Structure formats: structure tokens, C-alpha cells
Amino acid sequence: xxxxxxxxxxxxxxxxxxxxxxxxxxxxxxxxxxxxxxxxxxxxxxxxxxxxxxxxxxxxxxxxxxxxxxxxxxxxxxxxxxxxxxxxxxxxxxxxxxxxxxxxxxxxxxxxxxxxxxxxxx
Numbered sequence: 391x392x393x394x395x396x397x398x399x400x401x402x403x404x405x406x407x408x409x410x411x412x413x414x415x416x417x418x419x420x421x422x423x424x425x426x427x428x429x430x431x432x433x434x435x436x437x438x439x440x441x442x443x444x445x446x447x448x449x450x451x452x453x454x455x456x457x458x459x460x461x462x463x464x465x466x467x468x469x470x471x472x473x474x475x476x477x478x479x480x481x482x483x484x485x486x487x488x489x490x491x492x493x494x495x496x497x498x499x500x501x502x503x504x505x506x507x508x509x510x511x512x
Contacts, residue, residue, distance in 0.1 A: 394421060394422055394423055395422055395423075395450035395451050395474075395512065396422070396423040396424075396425070396446075396448050396449050396450050396451070397417055397422055397423070397424050397425070397449070397450065397451045397452070397453055397503075398424075398425050398426070398427065398446060398449045398451070398452045398453070398471065398473070399413055399414050399417070399424060399425070399426040399427070399453055399455065400426075400427055400452055400453065400454050400455060400456055400461075400464060400468070401427075401428060401429075401454060401455030401456040401460070402414060402426035402427060402428035402432075402434065402437075402439045402455070403428055403429075403430075403432075403434075403439075403455075404428075404430070404432035404433065404434055404439065408455070409455055409479065409504065410426075410428070410455035411434055412504060413453060413455070413479075413503045413504060414426060414434045414435065414437050415434065415435055416503075416504055416507050416508075417503070417507070418435060418437070420507050420512065422507075422512070424437050425437070425440075425444070425446050425449070426438070426439045426440065427439065427440050427441070427442075427443070427444070428440075428441070429441070443464070443467040445470070445471075446471060449471045449472075449473045450473060450474050450475070451473055451474065451475050451476070451477060452468050452471065452473045452475075452476045452477070453476075453477040453479060453503045454476060454477065454478055454479060454482040455479055455482065456482060457481060457482060458482065458483070458484040458486070458487070461482070461484055461487055465487060465490055468491075469490065469491070469494050469496065472494075472496070473496060474496070474497060475496060475497035475498070475499050476491055476496060476497070476498060476499065477499045477500075477501060477503050477506070478498065478499065478500045478501075479501070479502055479503055480502055483500060
């Protein structure tokens with residue numbers, strides 16, 4: 391993987407069994423810069439989990455670990471970050487949000503961040 395893609399993990403968790411937690415760790419293993427937002431503040435391997443909608447700069451990818459209902463309050467926030475793409479991990483599929491993203495020229499990627507990283511498709 392030659393290029394880095396600053397990634398915002400939405401739905402981040404300090405619980406090691408959560409896929410969002412695994413994604414933070416794996417993104418770091420693959421030398422991808424990571425920022426994170428979750429329900430509770432915390433820290434995963436040096437990455438601070440924020441509770442607020444921080445105006446992060448230079449986010450290439452947003453990877454979602456929030457079900458569609460929990461995504462709604464973040465629609466405008468995610469669009470305002472102007473990422474190149476949003477990854478909808480299993481269980482986060484949301485056609486309503488796909489449409490909004492596409493209207494704002496943001497690519498929709500339905501897949502699994504962990505699989506994408508391990509198969510060099512990130």
C-alpha cells in the first residue's frame with residue numbers, strides 16, 4: 391500500500407472485541423493515519439476517541455461502524471469533512487445516506503475495512 395489515506399473511524403470503541411476497535415489497530419498497522427469519534431471518549435493504541443464532531447482536516451475516508459439510525463445525526467458533519475469516500479461496513483448499509491453522499495460527489499463503498507486492508511484494496 392503506497393498511499394496513505396487519513397481515515398475517520400465513526401463508532402469507535404475502546405472494547406477490543408468491537409470491529410471499530412480492530413479497524414483502528416489495523417489501519418495503524420498499515421500505516422494509515424487515523425482519527426476517531428465514538429459514544430465515549432477513550433484511547434486505542436494512542437488514538438484519541440473524541441465524542442464531539444471535531445472538524446478534522448484532510449480526511450480521505452470515513453469508515454462507519456454505526457447503524458443507519460445512529461448515522462443520521464452525522465450526515466451533515468461527514469459531508470462537511472469532504473472525504474473522498476465513505477465505507478459502509480457490514481450492518482451499516484444505508485441507501486438514504488448513499489444518495490446524500492453521491493449528491494455531494496463523495497464515493498460510497500459498501501465493504502469491510504478490515505478485508506479491504508488485508509486484500510490491498512483500501
